Amino acid sequence: MNSVTEGSGPRVLIAHGLYGSARNWGVIVRRLSDAFTVTAVDMRNHGQSPWAESHGYEDMAADLAEAIGGRAHVVGHSMGGKAAMVLALTAPERVDRLIVADIAPVAYSHTQIQYIEAMRGVDLSRVETRGDADRQLAGVVPEEGVRAFLLQSLDVKGRRWRLNLDVLAREMDRIIGFPGDLGGVFEGPALFLSGAESDYVRPEHRERIKTLFPNAKFAKIPGAGHWLHAEKPREFEAAVRAFLGGMG
Template structure:
């Protein structure tokens, strides 16, 4: 891989790995940025459905799946990665970001607003969270991969480490069983966890159309976050998906897809 140069001056050894659904249309492509421990593959069903109207580009974020592993994992860097992908796909996109990907997408809009047409932020706010996800990094690092012949072997070990079933299946999607390795840069994600749980202080706002779409059973986006959100995203609208938690796209995929489609086409 040669050095790819973004129009915004960032240098990478390679662009983020992408999974492309559908063909280009008159509408801007839709870029999907997954959350912590996720991958482009997690979004396959929703991406395929939304690709009936526009091209959908799902990315593997850095330090995840098949994208580059680096020692840094800050939101300005993640936003720069996304900007490079949008440059590559025509210079303007609609963007959906979940959790960590939502914070990266918000940072993208605040730093490179001309690249984003509409923004959907899925179950995350531009705030510092006190609860960490470090216990899941530790659980995955504790799995004895030499004893894993199939995904279910890893799930069994994760269960003994107290990981709930829904998250066992989610995490093991990022397991290379044959190579007996995680497709996650767990050491760097652990070291950079304070940045992942945080949000950069940016003297900026973005007044494009923005939807904060949350799960009704999740506590990531609270009423007390709204003033801060509106300071950064003055046109922000808020919606909740009934019966969905933090992984709202997995809990209620049809409702999530319908909400995103309605917002993008409004």
């Protein structure tokens, strides 16, 4: 499992969301590294990490456990948040404090398959620069910010995506779902941090969250949507730092 680590102090592990990578978290890693040893990982089938035929949350939680080795605070966004929750529920001895960014332990109905189709639709033989790929994507992905995010996973020189698009497409139902038979409860401190403009964590999800994470606290970042760490990095950092104990 590929990862980047900076800083010293108490350990923090960061798990990114679908189509993301460790590099998406560079700003947060650098800022928190003054007080913590911060490791951001590339999840399986993403970034520089190995590709695998399975992309279930039990698999991803096992990857995170291996990356931690011992024990750490764990921060996860979206898909990474679900993997972090499964880790906390199945191996609570690995997790000190848990921060789940804008996701709940429930199945969602909105698929993300359209972005896989968009990436598959790029004729990589005609890509000399990232701009070439951006212009091709623009016809199907009008949002400039979304295109920029997806293009972070394009290896321009190698003319390949650093995403296992075939497996991610095949496993999409598992990715937007959540395992229902884990049988565990995480009694440790947990923060469910959401974007105030996002609808991923709804009031009706709180009962489920409290059942699995009885000590969960809830907070929202004003003006932020689902990509709260990218949209409001300073506010996100401040919330993480406060929950993890200020300066560590």
